[in-house]
Amino acid sequence: MAKKVSVNKDLCIGCGLCTTIAPDVLAIGDDGLAGALVSETTDEAVEEAAASCPVAAIVVE
Numbered sequence: 020m021a022k023k024v025s026v027n028k029d030l031c032i033g034c035g036l037c038t039t040i041a042p043d044v045l046a047i048g049d050d051g052l053a054g055a056l057v058s059e060t061t062d063e064a065v066e067e068a069a070a071s072c073p074v075a076a077i078v079v080e
């Protein structure tokens with residue numbers, strides 16, 4: 020089942036870790052912060068990315 024994914028840019032520090040774990044879903048934008056490439060995904064890597072984010076900026080629901 021697809022899950023919604025988003026990034027809280029107020030928390031993101033632009034470390035890039037999530038983009039290496041889930042490159043199909045998350046990418047660093049022109050603002051230097053991570054953003055979701057899609058609004059919903061079935062890619063389970065995004066769960067690992069969310070768990071690995073040092074500031075817990077990734078919301079998966």
Ligand code: SF4
Nearest residue numbers: 031032034035037072
């Ligand atoms: S891992 Fe977290 S802090 Fe790092 S770029 Fe991704 S969302 Fe931002």
